[in-house]
Amino acid sequence: MKKMLLAMLAAVVLLGLCGICSAQDSAQTIVTVAFSGYDELKANLDFLGKLIGRPDLAQGAEGMLKIALMPQGEGLAGLDTKRPWGAVVQSQGPQFPIVGFVPVSDLKKLLGGLIKSGLAKDIGGGVLQIPTAAQPAYVQQKGGWAFVSITPEALKQTPADPAALLGDLPKNYDLAVRASIKNLPEPLRQQFLAGLQMGVQMAARRRPDESEDAYALRSRMTQHSIEQVVALTKELDEVLLGWKINRQGGTTYIDVTVTARPGTKAAAQFAQLSQTKTNLAGFDIPEAAVTANWAGTIGDAEAAQLKGYLSNIRAKATAGLKQQNLGEAELKTATLMLGDFMDVVQKTIENKKADAGAVLLLKPDAATLVAGSLVADGAKLQKIVQQLAAEATANEPDVAKLVKLDAEIHQDVHFHTVSVPVPDPEAVKFLGPMAKVVLGISDQAVYVAGGRDAAKTLKQVIDQSKAQPAKPVVPLKIVVAATPIAEFVAAVARKDQVKQIAAQMAVLLKQSSGRADHLTLTVSPVPNGSRTRIEVEQDLLRVLPALAPMPLPGPGGPGVPPGAAPPR
Numbered sequence: 001m002k003k004m005l006l007a008m009l010a011a012v013v014l015l016g017l018c019g020i021c022s023a024q025d026s027a028q029t030i031v032t033v034a035f036s037g038y039d040e041l042k043a044n045l046d047f048l049g050k051l052i053g054r055p056d057l058a059q060g061a062e063g064m065l066k067i068a069l070m071p072q073g074e075g076l077a078g079l080d081t082k083r084p085w086g087a088v089v090q091s092q093g094p095q096f097p098i099v100g101f102v103p104v105s106d107l108k109k110l111l112g113g114l115i116k117s118g119l120a121k122d123i124g125g126g127v128l129q130i131p132t133a134a135q136p137a138y139v140q141q142k143g144g145w146a147f148v149s150i151t152p153e154a155l156k157q158t159p160a161d162p163a164a165l166l167g168d169l170p171k172n173y174d175l176a177v178r179a180s181i182k183n184l185p186e187p188l189r190q191q192f193l194a195g196l197q198m199g200v201q202m203a204a205r206r207r208p209d210e211s212e213d214a215y216a217l218r219s220r221m222t223q224h225s226i227e228q229v230v231a232l233t234k235e236l237d238e239v240l241l242g243w244k245i246n247r248q249g250g251t252t253y254i255d256v257t258v259t260a261r262p263g264t265k266a267a268a269q270f271a272q273l274s275q276t277k278t279n280l281a282g283f284d285i286p287e288a289a290v291t292a293n294w295a296g297t298i299g300d301a302e303a304a305q306l307k308g309y310l311s312n313i314r315a316k317a318t319a320g321l322k323q324q325n326l327g328e329a330e331l332k333t334a335t336l337m338l339g340d341f342m343d344v345v346q347k348t349i350e351n352k353k354a355d356a357g358a359v360l361l362l363k364p365d366a367a368t369l370v371a372g373s374l375v376a377d378g379a380k381l382q383k384i385v386q387q388l389a390a391e392a393t394a395n396e397p398d399v400a401k402l403v404k405l406d407a408e409i410h411q412d413v414h415f416h417t418v419s420v421p422v423p424d425p426e427a428v429k430f431l432g433p434m435a436k437v438v439l440g441i442s443d444q445a446v447y448v449a450g451g452r453d454a455a456k457t458l459k460q461v462i463d464q465s466k467a468q469p470a471k472p473v474v475p476l477k478i479v480v481a482a483t484p485i486a487e488f489v490a491a492v493a494r495k496d497q498v499k500q501i502a503a504q505m506a507v508l509l510k511q512s513s514g515r516a517d518h519l520t521l522t523v524s525p526v527p528n529g530s531r532t533r534i535e536v537e538q539d540l541l542r543v544l545p546a547l548a549p550m551p552l553p554g555p556g557g558p559g560v561p562p563g564a565a566p567p568r
Contacts, residue, residue, distance in 0.1 A: 028183040030096070031089040034169035034176045038081040044174060044245045051538060052545045078109030080144060084163060084170035091185050097154040099147055101162045107141035127152050173242035173255070181236040182261060189233055200226055214312060221308045228301060235264035237528065250516060250538035259529030272297045273475050273525035280372055280445070281471040282464030283357030289484040290360040296475045298352040306349045314342045333391065340384050347376035361457060362484045364491035367430045368451030370458050378443040385416055385439065408455070411462045413442045415455065430492060476523035482540055483509045483517045505543055512539040
């Protein structure tokens with residue numbers, strides 16, 4: 001059990017790859033780690049324990065920590081439970097000292113059990129040496145802080161108020177790691193870039209089956225990607241990874257925040273995220289199993305890269321047509337249609353605007369998917385569809401029975417439908433005997449819908465979008481609802497094990513509330529940067545441990561359910 005303390009001290013050092021180390025003016029902080037503190041940890045464990053039916057969770061975890069620190073049962077005396085913990089990595093010439101810090105009132109009381117057992121030895125100057133699996137750790141109290149490092153030299157210069165180095169990190173997150181890219185020493189930056197360049201060059205070697213043109217295109221795109229990475233290493237400011245349990249909101253989330261130095265091209269690109277608007281807001285349907293919206297501006301570099309990909313696809317597709325044994329007239333028509341389609345895609349890229357969305361609706365007896373995107377030349381796309389349908393029906397007359405052009409016009413969107421018999425009896429349950437696919441085209445957008453309620457849902461998306469033109473939105477948002485997915489899988493899964501797990505999850509979610517069951521991914525603007533957040537609501541937090549049991553501390557020991565006898 002005493003090894004748990006060594007793991008804790010190692011975690012302080014490794015998790016604290018951040019923020020404080022030396023008082024020298026020349027030192028630059030590269031990494032900062034912040035932990036919100038013992039009281040916050042205990043409150044979070046109490047919240048999670050009540051949520052998953054383990055009200056003893058916090059009590060059990062505290063008991064394990066007390067045993068690890070104080071085998072003689074002296075408790076956590078000497079630990080300041082209210083203040084945050086932290087650690088930092090700084091550059092001092094060729095050295096990168098790592099120092100962690102823990103708030104204490106009396107270090108020797110806190111580590112009394114280790115001192116009495118001889119594991120913690122005083123090596124002079126108030127520095128305690130504690131063995132770990134890799135190398136000794138050194139701990140020293142200064143004022144109200146215990147400083148931890150892997151070398152005693154790193155403890156000679158420490159700040160009077162290390163918590164100030166953490167800023168708002170402990171307030172905003174329970175655990176956070178912040179890396180300062182701008183403070184990365186130039187030799188280390190060049191070493192990283194050299195290794196990256198070497199690895200990319202090895203991966204970019206010409207393949208045996210690759211044509212000279214394809215290889216030249218791929219090489220240009222690879223070089224362009226390297227140039228972007230090099231620019232980012234010079235323009236980025238910080239990268240932050242943070243985790244928070246929001247007890248008031250009943251959620252937990254992980255943030256990844258990237259910021260650029262003010263005045264750089266990267267900062268200007270990030271600034272465009274705050275101006276994001278969509279004309280396809282109708283995909284946001286509350287009862288859906290999955291909704292997705294993404295919008296924004298395509299930068300010059302991204303547009304050039306996409307056009308390069310498109311050029312490669314066009315070349316491969318054209319070559320593929322020539323291998324299909326088509327007649328001269330057929331090949332000419334197919335090539336023209338392919339070229340027209342690629343022209344529409346290229347023009348859409350050149351407009352440098354992205355606006356798209358998707359929605360998936362699931363019920364035990366129905367599934368419907370709708371997706372749509374901004375398009376530069378809907379009229380040209382409309383002609384291509386008409387040509388394709390004409391060619392298909394000319395070669396296969398029976399296709400005319402399944403395809404219907406301009407089946408309906410709704411809000412200036414032309415609906416073209418394809419009906420396909422569903423041979424699988426199981427799929428008929430949620431698709432119907434005829435699977436219907438609807439292609440919707442307007443002057444500025446294209447939609448694809450499939451499933452039992454394809455046309456109905458597509459009309460709903462179009463109507464809601466028309467009612468909210470140029471709606472301000474975050475650049476990316478994906479929302480997944482667990483309850484409808486679990487109910488659908490439980491109804492249609494063919495494997496008994498999958499069906500059983502899905503059914504169990506659906507029941508548990510219904511017992512909770514069936515509403516706070518979402519997993520959400522968002523990308524949002526922040527000053528000079530962007531934040532990507534993955535958030536899980538409380539019903540999912542409550543259900544997941546029941547589906548994948550994990551050993552949890554309790555009065556009977558780790559993994560012993562409440563009321564059960566501990567193992568003998």
